Amino acid sequence: MDNTQSSKDIDSKEFGKVAVVYGGHSNERPVSIMSGEAVLQALQNKGIDAHKFDPKEQDILNLRDYDRVFNVLHGRGGEDGELQGLLDWLNIPQTGSGVLASALAMDKIRTKQVWLGCGIEQTAPFTMLTADSDWQQIVNAIGLPLVVKPVHEGSSIGISIVKTLDELAEAYHKAADCGDIVMAEKFIDGKEFSIVIIDDEAYPVIGCQPADDAAFYDFDAKYVREDTAFFIPCGLDETQESQLQHLCLQAFRAVGASGWGRVDAMQDKAGNFWLLEINTVPGMTTHSFVPMAAKARGMGFETLCVHILAQTLS
Numbered sequence: 037m038d039n040t041q042s043s044k045d046i047d048s049k050e051f052g053k054v055a056v057v058y059g060g061h062s063n064e065r066p067v068s069i070m071s072g073e074a075v076l077q078a079l080q081n082k083g084i085d086a087h088k089f090d091p092k093e094q095d096i097l098n099l100r101d102y103d104r105v106f107n108v109l110h111g112r113g114g115e116d117g118e119l120q121g122l123l124d125w126l127n128i129p130q131t132g133s134g135v136l137a138s139a140l141a142m143d144k145i146r147t148k149q150v151w152l153g154c155g156i157e158q159t160a161p162f163t164m165l166t167a168d169s170d171w172q173q174i175v176n177a178i179g180l181p182l183v184v185k186p187v188h189e190g191s192s193i194g195i196s197i198v199k200t201l202d203e204l205a206e207a208y209h210k211a212a213d214c215g216d217i218v219m220a221e222k223f224i225d226g227k228e229f230s231i232v233i234i235d236d237e238a239y240p241v242i243g244c245q246p247a248d249d250a251a252f253y254d255f256d257a258k259y260v261r262e263d264t265a266f267f268i269p270c271g272l273d274e275t276q277e278s279q280l281q282h283l284c285l286q287a288f289r290a291v292g293a294s295g296w297g298r299v300d301a302m303q304d305k306a307g308n309f310w311l312l313e314i315n316t317v318p319g320m321t322t323h324s325f326v327p328m329a330a331k332a333r334g335m336g337f338e339t340l341c342v343h344i345l346a347q348t349l350s
Contacts, residue, residue: 056076057107065111068108078340106131120133137294141297158309162178171205184210232328235295268332295347296318299314300315
């Protein structure tokens with residue numbers, strides 16, 4: 037059953053000429069292409085005049101020829117406020133969050149600082165790393181194991197789980213190869229969840245479990261392997277799921293995010309929830325959480341894409 041109300045009666049002609057922006061130059065280009073092609077096909081199947089727009093292959097200012105943009109440009113350039121600012125300047129309606137929220141959410145350290153400043157304390161202890169950091173001091177402050185990752189990357193690119201002091205320097209350089217700023221945070225041992233938010237509503241929580249031979253929920257587990265398990269219902273009881281949804285809505289609103297997005301979180305062995313990060317341009321592949329959560333609400337993929345695009349009409 038389709039539960040969507042805001043988009044089901046919209047004439048496809050109301051959208052005009054739509055640019056589905058994907059690809060780009062970031063490290064997440066392969067995932068963006070998978071997401072963008074799926075969204076493009078879905079919109080076209082619904083009779084919308086939608087067109088591929090890849091900033092790596094086309095002049096970005098040619099977006100002036102379109103009436104609105106469905107942004108599926110993951111990573112730098114598309115998820116960090118740059119595209120949002122350009123479209124604002126060109127006065128072109130776009131899906132998703134604006135400049136400030138996009139820039140904040142793309143920066144994992146700034147996101148955590150905003151959460152803490154808003155009294156949202158459920159985020160793991162963290163610190164920034166540099167090439168001359170005192171590795172022993174980092175371990176003393178945060179403990180082991182810890183997670184090392186680039187601050188401005190998504191899709192688990194450049195992430196390492198560090199279990200010993202000797203592994204820390206190598207993990208730093210791996211992350212630094214993917215981005216200019218690197219962070220370390222305390223590893224949360226427990227269950228991982230993703231919470232999709234659309235129109236300021238938290239959708240059913242999704243539990244995810246990588247295969248036993250996967251180190252953690254990495255790039256392959258997210259987009260390549262077919263043996264990663266996803267759970268809806270997620271395994272939490274009704275009270276816990278509601279608590280997690282409320283926490284993630286708070287986190288989403290705290291950075292000013294809007295439209296649609298995803299919050300990733302963990303539950304430790306003691307049952308406490310911990311926020312990881314916000315994705316303001318989440319994946320739309322066959323392995324992605326947004327279509328899964330929408331399906332659990334009775335919303336098919338094509339309808340979901342039109343529903344998100346319809347946000348640009350308001």
